[in-house]
Amino acid sequence: MQDLLIPKMTVIGTGLIGGSLALALKAAGAVGVVTGVGRGLANLQQAVELGVIDRFSQDAEAAVADADVVFLSTPVKTLPVMAARVLPHMKPGAILTDGGSVKEHIVAEIEPLVPAGVHFVPGHPIAGTERSGAVAAFASLYQDRRCILTPTERTDTKALELVRRMWQAAGSEVVTMDVTKHDRILAAISHLPHMVAYALVNAVASDDRYGEDILKYSAGGFRDFTRIASSDPSMWRDIALTNREALLDMIGGFESMLAELKQDIADGQDDSLFNFFLRSKERRDALL
Amino acid sequence: MQDLLIPKMTVIGTGLIGGSLALALKAAGAVGVVTGVGRGLANLQQAVELGVIDRFSQDAEAAVADADVVFLSTPVKTLPVMAARVLPHMKPGAILTDGGSVKEHIVAEIEPLVPAGVHFVPGHPIAGTERSGAVAAFASLYQDRRCILTPTERTDTKALELVRRMWQAAGSEVVTMDVTKHDRILAAISHLPHMVAYALVNAVASDDRYGEDILKYSAGGFRDFTRIASSDPSMWRDIALTNREALLDMIGGFESMLAELKQDIADGQDDSLFNFFLRSKERRDALL
Numbered sequence: 001m002q003d004l005l006i007p008k009m010t011v012i013g014t015g016l017i018g019g020s021l022a023l024a025l026k027a028a029g030a031v032g033v034v035t036g037v038g039r040g041l042a043n044l045q046q047a048v049e050l051g052v053i054d055r056f057s058q059d060a061e062a063a064v065a066d067a068d069v070v071f072l073s074t075p076v077k078t079l080p081v082m083a084a085r086v087l088p089h090m091k092p093g094a095i096l097t098d099g100g101s102v103k104e105h106i107v108a109e110i111e112p113l114v115p116a117g118v119h120f121v122p123g124h125p126i127a128g129t130e131r132s133g134a135v136a137a138f139a140s141l142y143q144d145r146r147c148i149l150t151p152t153e154r155t156d157t158k159a160l161e162l163v164r165r166m167w168q169a170a171g172s173e174v175v176t177m178d179v180t181k182h183d184r185i186l187a188a189i190s191h192l193p194h195m196v197a198y199a200l201v202n203a204v205a206s207d208d209r210y211g212e213d214i215l216k217y218s219a220g221g222f223r224d225f226t227r228i229a230s231s232d233p234s235m236w237r238d239i240a241l242t243n244r245e246a247l248l249d250m251i252g253g254f255e256s257m258l259a260e261l262k263q264d265i266a267d268g269q270d271d272s273l274f275n276f277f278l279r280s281k282e283r284r285d286a287l288l
Numbered sequence: 289m290q291d292l293l294i295p296k297m298t299v300i301g302t303g304l305i306g307g308s309l310a311l312a313l314k315a316a317g318a319v320g321v322v323t324g325v326g327r328g329l330a331n332l333q334q335a336v337e338l339g340v341i342d343r344f345s346q347d348a349e350a351a352v353a354d355a356d357v358v359f360l361s362t363p364v365k366t367l368p369v370m371a372a373r374v375l376p377h378m379k380p381g382a383i384l385t386d387g388g389s390v391k392e393h394i395v396a397e398i399e400p401l402v403p404a405g406v407h408f409v410p411g412h413p414i415a416g417t418e419r420s421g422a423v424a425a426f427a428s429l430y431q432d433r434r435c436i437l438t439p440t441e442r443t444d445t446k447a448l449e450l451v452r453r454m455w456q457a458a459g460s461e462v463v464t465m466d467v468t469k470h471d472r473i474l475a476a477i478s479h480l481p482h483m484v485a486y487a488l489v490n491a492v493a494s495d496d497r498y499g500e501d502i503l504k505y506s507a508g509g510f511r512d513f514t515r516i517a518s519s520d521p522s523m524w525r526d527i528a529l530t531n532r533e534a535l536l537d538m539i540g541g542f543e544s545m546l547a548e549l550k551q552d553i554a555d556g557q558d559d560s561l562f563n564f565f566l567r568s569k570e571r572r573d574a575l576l
Binding site: 126127128129145146148181184185186188189190192193194195196197198199200201202203204205206207209210214215217218219220221222223224225226227228229230231232233234236237240241244247248250251252253254255256257258259261262265266268270273274276277278279280281283284285286287288 | 414415416417433434436469472473474476477478480481482483484485486487488489490491492493494495497498502503505506507508509510511512513514515516517518519520521522524525528529532535536538539541542543544545546547549550553554556558561562563564565566567568569571572573574575576
């Protein structure tokens with residue numbers, strides 16, 4: 001087993017994110033035995049049947065005892081709770097890392113709990129779909145996607161390097177940045193769009209002046225645009241509340257931009273409107 | 289030719305909308321000769337090469353003289369201008385119809401120009417992509433999509449019936465409603481989402497506090513969500529300005545919904561946030 005990057009790994013939260021990492025590392029020959037931990041027995045049994053994990057346990061403390069790497073992929077709000085439970089049971093030299101979408105809050109909660117000899121490396125793979133559960137996991141989820149690691153001054157260099165190699169083995173391009181920058185960037189490119197999509201669907205669906213569901217007239221553009229409003233409500237409640245400050249700031253920036261557009265429409269500013277749309281189109285086209 | 293629904297048809301504006309209608313009607317055996325009219329010679333030549341139209345002309349007045357149906361699919365603002373040019377040259381019994389995304393403005397401009405013996409049937413197929421030009425046209429664009437016709441008290445019943453059969457032959461489900469209702473529904477399901485997408489891309493791209501383009505960190509969700517911001521800027525300027533009143537009202541409704549969400553985040557209202565997201569998810573999931 002000496003060639004393996006991670007001989008023994010425990011994944012806590014065996015859903016889309018944790019399950020896909022396990023599948024990717026297995027496909028890359030970078031991991032030995034993967035133990036899954038979760039609350040739902042049916043999901044864990046299915047994860048074993050699908051080959052996502054090798055075995056499972058509902059006893060998190062016992063399941064981390066011999067792990068070289070413990071990957072936490074529970075919902076954001078549960079991450080510090082689970083970390084507090086498992087950190088005292090991890091072996092010397094072992095690494096705890098996570099996939100949480102918000103980092104400042106999580107790092108502030110988890111770092112003080114890390115015992116001497118155990119390492120914590122905060123991380124966030126920029127990938128996902130609106131689906132969830134082990135059944136949604138697939139090995140190429142992280143292929144050619146970015147993974148952001150947010151080391152602090154307390155982060156062990158060798159542990160950081162191993163986690164970097166883990167995500168590279170899963171196919172990701174790894175970048176590092178500080179937690180505040182991470183949270184602001186994610187508020188802009190992910191958390192704000194989700195809030196806007198949720199609000200848009202509610203605004204359109206609430207318009208009942210014609211006594212019929214006007215969403216039935218929607219076409220492909222509306223469906224694509226609002227796909228992210230199908231995401232898990234409790235997950236997004238927690239992200240919104242744990243990244244509150246950055247998110248409120250981004251919503252404010254978006255409100256100003258929309259107010260400018262609205263004013264131009266009200267005033268019939270042809271040129272200004274054209275330039276507003278063109279600027280947006282050029283920026284969007286550059287992503288293709 | 290007596291079995292053909294439309295022996296001779298002229299399509300003014302031979303792009304995605306007009307070109308796809310021509311292709312769909314040819315595939316259904318519902319049309320004879322299709323003449324294309326447009327400003328761009330290269331696009332018209334390409335349309336003939338691709339089999340989208342049979343022949344073309346850059347002289348709109350001459351090209352409509354023997355047409356049974358003239359389909360106007362130019363940008364919204366050009367529709368009344370083109371209608372004014374061609375209506376005096378159409379033969380008795382001929383039908384002018386259009387595919388404009390906004391109806392109240394267009395009907396108010398065009399109806400007074402219609403000579404006795406010629407018929408005008410306002411319509412709008414709810415279909416499209418962010419691509420444009422004859423090269424983007426395809427025969428199945430309207431398959432299983434809704435087409436809204438907005439007859440007025442002046443609309444001839446037989447002409448309305450022929451246009452209904454035309455869109456049915458193209459694969460669409462045809463519904464009729466009054467122009468005001470059409471414009472309000474489209475403001476909600478199409479025009480508002482485009483405004484929101486354009487504003488979102490500009491808001492995110494304008495955040496330059498890190499001296500780098502943060503859009504490079506965006507993943508699939510952001511790309512899908514903002515795809516409609518790649519739509520044609522001049523087309524959307526014209527739609528925004530010709531459906532101004534309904535659109536401003538819908539933007540206002542969306543702003544209120546977003547403000548409610550923002551307040552819940554600021555106040556840490558867990559339950560209220562969860563319910564907001566759940567309500568949106570249920571409505572969005574119902575579209576699948």
